[in-house]
Amino acid sequence: MAEIRVDHLRKAFGDFVAVQDSSFTVEDGEFLALLGPSGCGKTTTLRMIAGLELPTGGGIHLGGDDVTYKRASERDIAFVFQLFALYPHMNVRKNIGFPLLSQGVPKAEIKRRVEETAKLLQIDHILDKSVSGLAGGDRQRVALGRAIVRRPKCFLMDEPLGTLDAEFRDVMVRELRELHNRIHATTVYVTHDQIEAMAMADKIAVMNHGIIEQFATPREIYNRPASMYVADFIGSPPMNFLRFSAGLPKGARIARIDGADVQMPELRADVAPGELALGVRPEHIRFSDASPLRGAIYGAEYLGTNQIVTVETAGGLVRARLPAERSYRIGDRVGLSFVADRLSLFDCRSGRAIPSTLHEGTLARDTRHREVRDLEVGHG
């Protein structure tokens, strides 16, 4: 296994820039998810690491070796394709053994390692079946088997669960993560599904328009989004933005929104006058009659364990995740209060987060149990 270092990587197709100046490092044994909507450059980044596309600029290092312009076959990596790309003219055994065949591994050794791999993935009973008759999950496992049989430097996966049923996808997410925990293979996993990324990855790189918006742990990304794009992309429902115009000095703790003072984490930088947005996760909103920030109930979605209540305020619709017990009548006036130390402030023009005490060390420790719940909520 090896570390992957991507250095100012760039890829242009004619005038279209697919990847812009991306730099990140995947540590040895780490699971990185490249997350973003389609066309954001995540697959292109992956294909450059694999050697299926050559970069326009920048470099890729694999375990210390510069592989930027090396052929795919010389990189010693494994790739799991979205449609699995199982060779239809070979049975399961031959598919899994195919990468070993190219390395000139003796037949008996191939047989042994294929069977060992099949056992690990619990597909030893279908080894001699044709791949065309397999169910989606088994195809997935065979594709994984073909990837791990060679013990490559790293695994690259391009939306490998994209074609599976939602129900089965959960099973595979768990299986993939368990497999990763057992073999500790450096993995880069491309997905547009935040749930998959949050559930499996050690680190997530959120990409948009060829740019990495944020590269951090799932918790960091959820709790301290670096940009409005990340805040909006991660979480379901996404973060609420309360827009207001103001200039704030360093050290400010109050934002004045619709004539109401809202407490927020202490700012660590001066903010020039302009359009700002206060970012509030739905689960950090409570209804409080005393609050000066008011709105009318617009709708509610009952989810069993909790409910999403939408409130119409002067600044637009705000969605709150509230306990399921109470029911609300549409049109009722309510006051909104927020968990002050969990709010993010964004500069609307650049879309970037403004540094505040939110971004300082203690949060993750203080609120660990709450974050665990946050994650579960996010997945529901």
Next chain:
Amino acid sequence: MSSAKSAATATASSAHSVVEPSPTSKRVAGAIVILYALITLVPLVWIFLTSIKSPPDSISYPPKILFTPSLEGYCNLFTTRTRQTPDYIAALPPPSGVCDAVTRERNMVIAGASNFLPRFANSLIIAFGSTFLAVSLGTLAAYGFSRFKVPLADDLLFFILSTRMMPPIAVAIPIYLMYRQLGLSDTALGMMLLYTAVNVSLAVWLLKGFIDEIPREYEEAAMIDGYTRLQAFFKVVLPQATTGIAATAIFCLIFAWNEYAFASLLTSGSAQTAPPFIPTIIGEGGQDWPAVAAGTTIFLVPILVFTILLRKQLLRGITFGAVRK
């Protein structure tokens, strides 16, 4: 050939109805297909029956439906004969085989082998050789056009196709002059190259469609698994392109096998193929129809066998695009 045709007709007629056709309409459709098959079979049956008639029966009018089968046509096809006096024939030792006997009845003796077998062999060599060349080159070219950014790819593809737009008769004279200079006229190699040139355009176009349908991921997976692109092509792309290659091979073979115009203009002796040879079989006092029919019947056999062997692929080739997943 006709079985593939009738199956294709059946597919086409049922494809239009949205609901499952009723038993009656199925029966009617079946009857139409069988009728069509019978009509297309009439010339073939006629040729076969003529090949086993005696020369007088073959030209009798009205045509004889019931007749005594004779192998004279086949004997005449493979032999040359000379006329002898009845006394000479009576003095000969007993006939050594069927053909000997049949020939003697007409007051003739077998003088030697005819040119049919060498001509037939020419046909086999030239048709299969050019098919092999056209399909091999076509597969590689189609793969290139399908997978790589070829500058002016569309123009090149049109240019390749344009070689088929001129009638053979229009290019035959320039080719004849060229071949004479190059020493290729009346050679099997020359005919093979010519048919390859004509067929390669068909092969490129047909195969490009088939290879476009094979996802690139297979080669990419193979390349990541440690194979070069060429190895990936042979180990992963070719096995999946067999249907297309088989269909293309049949089309190329049928063209090269049946080709008459170039063959009759450019070959006369050692490289002559069967199509221009068969009509020149002349018996005593006119065309030897049973021998011509026998030659035609034998001429049909290789293409029939090849087509039956590959009929599944041929059917998919004809209905290409409609039945693929």
